[in-house]
Amino acid sequence: MELLGFVAICVASLVGAVGQRALGMGFGLVTVPVLVLVLGPLPAVTAVNVLGALTSIIVLAQVWRLVQWRRLIWLLLPALAGVVPGILIATSADDAVLKTVVGVLILAGVALSVWMRRSERPLEGDVPVAVTGAVAGLLNGSVGVGAPVLGLYGAVGDWPQRAYAAALQPFFFVLSVTTVVSKTLLDPAGALPWPWWAWLVVSAPLVAGVFLGDRLAGRLPERTARAIILLISLLGGISVLWSGVAALIAG
Template sequence: MDLVSFVVALVAVLIGAAGQRMIGMGWGLVVTPAVALVAGPLAAVLVVNLYGALACMVILPKVWHDIDWKRLLWLAVPAVALMVPGLLLAKGLDTDVLRIAVGVIAMAGVVITVAFTTAERSHDGPALRIATGATIGVLNASVGMGAPALGVYTLLSGWQDRTFVATMQPFWVIVSGVIVAVRPFVAPEGSPDWPLWAWLLLCVPVVAGVLLGNRLAHLVNRTVVRWSIIALSVLGGAALIVTGALGLLA
């Protein structure tokens, strides 16, 4: 394991966890490209979902009373239903092609996030929620990044208040937890061959990032936080696209 790349991943996990606490998204956009560079795109799915669920579980007690349970069910049920097809998609694709796909999705997520910061309410309904949940399930299971689909939904629905931040925590616990649970039966060969200390060490920036987000949630300008996540996502996504393209050309 490349220690320099692993340190980059640790920093990305810290920033991603803090962003997840403060604005309800950013974990996958920041962490997936960084972990994919260290462990490969297929292994990144497991790592991102495992530690993403941990981060959201740490956040959950702070936001429990603001959760929109009805909207949570509309999004979570179709997401869970489409996870196995997403895992099979990841298993069947070439590694470099998948790496490029992760990078492209990260870049697309940036564009959606930029639009999300200024979007006004348009419309919402069961059909849009089901389509969003299903798309998140496929993307999160295949490339570890369902945030682009979530960004589209928030853009269309205008769901940008504190209930969004709160509801995303149990949503990602459910989605990520199911992926981690079913993965050994669908794609068992995708786990990174890391020493035990590496798995344990990754827990530190997860908890530290959440604690940092708790402290800064009411003090830091959220626009600054979003733009920081956007910048890191652009760099990470671009790096993955280049790496994948070089692999295909080799």
């Protein structure tokens, strides 16, 4: 890996960590495009999950008391059930077609979320939470980006934004670790042979980003935070769709 590419990963990790702390999500959406360009699609999934797990555990140390653990179970267990099917889909399906379909579905979800926000009636109950978790796990295992669907629920669900953002940290940590272990066993081609010092260097901007995001977190009104999360989901959907369409055209 070239030095310029490694620097780009460090910068993306810094920006992604700021979003992860301030909004509860955003690390994967910021870093995945850079990681794919520098490392390639398969190692990028491993890298974003390892770095995302580290970021989430750092953030969790700051927001532990805000986590609503009962609701987290409804989100996490279906997500874990979706990881392995997602990996199997990724290993058997055409990568370009898969990303194109996922991108279109995410954009459709964003449009639906915008429409639902106008009604001022949030989605209530545990069933929408469980469905969100299952889809997020499926997408995380297949294309390495489960955050957009979590953002869609965050924009229209009845989970208070600060509590939801806190719950996403143990969620992302467990989901990321599960994805890395499962992918290593089922798809060894996605392994990332970085030396130990490379992981240590990348950890520095992660820590810095979390502390910068901590300063922003308390200044964002809930309505504004939800709107930003919806925008991040939109950009994530566009990124995934563009990646798929570009691969289809090139192929």
